[in-house]
Amino acid sequence: MTERQVFGPSFGEMVLRAQGLACGRGGVVLAEALNFVVASGRCLLLRGPNGAGKSTLLLTLAGIVSPLAGGSVLEGTDEDAGPQLHYCGHRNALKPRLSVLENLDFWAALNGPTGMAAPDALDRVGLGHIAGLDAGYLSAGQGRRLALARLLVSVRPLWLLDEPTAALDVEGHALVTELIDAHLDRGGLVVAATHDPITLPDLTRMQTLAMGRAR
Amino acid sequence: MTIETAPKQSWWNRIAHPGQFVAMTQRLLWPLTIITALLFVVGLWFAFFNSPEDYQMGDTVRIMYVHVPSAWLSQFVYAVMAVSALGTLVWRHPMADVSMKAAAPLGATFTVLALFTGSLWGRPTWGTFWEWDGRMTSTLVLLFIYLGIIALWRAFDDQLRAARVIAVFTLVGAVNIPIIKFSVDWWSTLHQPASVFRADGPTMPGSILTPLFVMFFAFTFLFLTLHLKAMHTEVRRRKLMALERQAVQAGVSA
Amino acid sequence: MTGFLAVIGRELHLALRGGGDVLTLVLFFVIIGVVVPFAVGPDQALLARLAPGVVWIAAFLAMLLGLDRLFRADNEDGTLILLRQADLPFAAIVAAKVMAHWLVSALPLIVASPMLAVLLAMDLEAFGRTVLSLLVGTPALAAFGAVGAAITVSIRRGGLIAPVLIAPLCVPVLIFGVGAIATGPGPDQSGPALLFLAALSLMALALAPFAAAFAITSGED
Numbered sequence: 001m002t003e004r005q006v007f008g009p010s011f012g013e014m015v016l017r018a019q020g021l022a023c024g025r026g027g028v029v030l031a032e033a034l035n036f037v038v039a040s041g042r043c044l045l046l047r048g049p050n051g052a053g054k055s056t057l058l059l060t061l062a063g064i065v066s067p068l069a070g071g072s073v074l075e076g077t078d079e080d081a082g083p084q085l086h087y088c089g090h091r092n093a094l095k096p097r098l099s100v101l102e103n104l105d106f107w108a109a110l111n112g113p114t115g116m117a118a119p120d121a122l123d124r125v126g127l128g129h130i131a132g133l134d135a136g137y138l139s140a141g142q143g144r145r146l147a148l149a150r151l152l153v154s155v156r157p158l159w160l161l162d163e164p165t166a167a168l169d170v171e172g173h174a175l176v177t178e179l180i181d182a183h184l185d186r187g188g189l190v191v192a193a194t195h196d197p198i199t200l201p202d203l204t205r206m207q208t209l210a211m212g213r214a215r
Numbered sequence: 216m217t218i219e220t221a222p223k224q225s226w227w228n229r230i231a232h233p234g235q236f237v238a239m240t241q242r243l244l245w246p247l248t249i250i251t252a253l254l255f256v257v258g259l260w261f262a263f264f265n266s267p268e269d270y271q272m273g274d275t276v277r278i279m280y281v282h283v284p285s286a287w288l289s290q291f292v293y294a295v296m297a298v299s300a301l302g303t304l305v306w307r308h309p310m311a312d313v314s315m316k317a318a319a320p321l322g323a324t325f326t327v328l329a330l331f332t333g334s335l336w337g338r339p340t341w342g343t344f345w346e347w348d349g350r351m352t353s354t355l356v357l358l359f360i361y362l363g364i365i366a367l368w369r370a371f372d373d374q375l376r377a378a379r380v381i382a383v384f385t386l387v388g389a390v391n392i393p394i395i396k397f398s399v400d401w402w403s404t405l406h407q408p409a410s411v412f413r414a415d416g417p418t419m420p421g422s423i424l425t426p427l428f429v430m431f432f433a434f435t436f437l438f439l440t441l442h443l444k445a446m447h448t449e450v451r452r453r454k455l456m457a458l459e460r461q462a463v464q465a466g467v468s469a
Numbered sequence: 470m471t472g473f474l475a476v477i478g479r480e481l482h483l484a485l486r487g488g489g490d491v492l493t494l495v496l497f498f499v500i501i502g503v504v505v506p507f508a509v510g511p512d513q514a515l516l517a518r519l520a521p522g523v524v525w526i527a528a529f530l531a532m533l534l535g536l537d538r539l540f541r542a543d544n545e546d547g548t549l550i551l552l553r554q555a556d557l558p559f560a561a562i563v564a565a566k567v568m569a570h571w572l573v574s575a576l577p578l579i580v581a582s583p584m585l586a587v588l589l590a591m592d593l594e595a596f597g598r599t600v601l602s603l604l605v606g607t608p609a610l611a612a613f614g615a616v617g618a619a620i621t622v623s624i625r626r627g628g629l630i631a632p633v634l635i636a637p638l639c640v641p642v643l644i645f646g647v648g649a650i651a652t653g654p655g656p657d658q659s660g661p662a663l664l665f666l667a668a669l670s671l672m673a674l675a676l677a678p679f680a681a682a683f684a685i686t687s688g689e690d
Binding site: 059062063064065066082083085086087089090091092093094095097098102106107109110111112150 | 471472474475476479482483486487545546547548550551552553554555556557562689690
């Protein structure tokens, strides 16, 4: 990583704090008594076997599933500023009948075009040459790249990534690492659940939360 | 940071409350049953042996002692469900979920009873089993709302999640029922300019009013008893499901 | 506002690209009108008397059928979760979707209604009233439908249950919708009926997005 691109202004000092957080679905507790602090410019990796509650924790942090106990808060943000996070789940939320660019333009219009222009974002994730193609023709990995481009067109400090590298090739892995790294550079926060090793150039920025019960 | 296999605190919090509810209300069940039985004995005795025949309708007027209380309950139960729905949405009270779920089949049953006795009563008095009269029609629509809610409960896998969604629908229905009633009344008067059947005709003599009053209470207490019992059953069913799920979970991770 | 228009634009885009859906719905609407004469006989006078009711029933059924696609596809591909993180309040997004739904599932029916008018021997005046009452009343159907679709979206096999849930709630729409046409005997109450219908539509449009958004949020929880 020789060149470090910083897009736009960097974020203020923020802290994601979870205290005594318990999450689960359908009355089944998957993880509880979670305490962690993620500061600006840091990335939290969630590790653990399948069913350990990584995805549910991300949904809980995103405010989609309500916590069973405790809570989490993103400190240092303006209450009225609207949603401060990007959630990127298993499903890519693409409409097969819209073109790649149209898909991205929609999210830019909806979330606010505060980041890169959509064509630039497509170039960044390596889809620039097929911007006019219907999203239905994308391979799984390309769909994933398009979903990641959504994070770039609107600037939000907190990224919640669920298996961001799923279906991606080696270059894709590198891309995810670069995107996360660039986001941290501007003072963003990342919480990612992953099975693949993600190694940032600067290891001090990473922290790990091991989930799943101890044997 | 790892998860210990400590007792599932928040899960127990959720279930402890309903458990206490069952323990606390268990004692109420017998007195309620006895009161209901007594009221029915008195009410039916009045209805059969100590109330006058109608000079037009004869003995069939006695159907009223079942019909009117059922019709009242068909609406009262929905009110109970709507209040429970508020409890689910506003206070997130687990017993409100249970109350809502337990009430739906009871409400549907009383509505069917009201419609059935109404049509039995209608045959000798009006000469037809069914008349598209305002009251009967809106009761029929109410029945479909009840049945829809029951179908909704059955369609959800996760009952905890179902409760909140169904609460929304119950309240939407509660807002709508007066509108439906109004529209149906408007419609039936439009199509029958000469109002043929009016239950609010001449004032009823006291000899009819007394048994009606007793039967009113008998049916209401019957509902309260059945509702309480159904709530207990539902709490136990949920406890069983939770235990099964925990057993499966424990089996997987062991 | 950009977000609001973006949602409407996208819904229209999707509906027109997958044009089959809209066309099928219109076809269904017309077929109901065509089937009626086979069932009740080709007597022109009788058909003309039944026509307003038949048109309303056809519109009612067609809208209930098209209901399920309102949220289901978005739920399955994960869009619905992301829509909740938009800058726009979620209820506003739902409102945009309801409007788009009306544009793609009610407006085409109204455009196609002259066909039914001819087939069912309606005169011009009755037809004019029918179009007016459909224009005023179908937004209420779309709004109620959105509530039904939102409630059943988290049920995997919820396709049929939404129409069953919503049909009883739509009884007033049907009553006032047909009442506003008023071709039958008796006093002419079409004026008040049309006003009631408009009130119903406005109320449903105002409240349904909140109820639907709330149902979706609760269903995901």
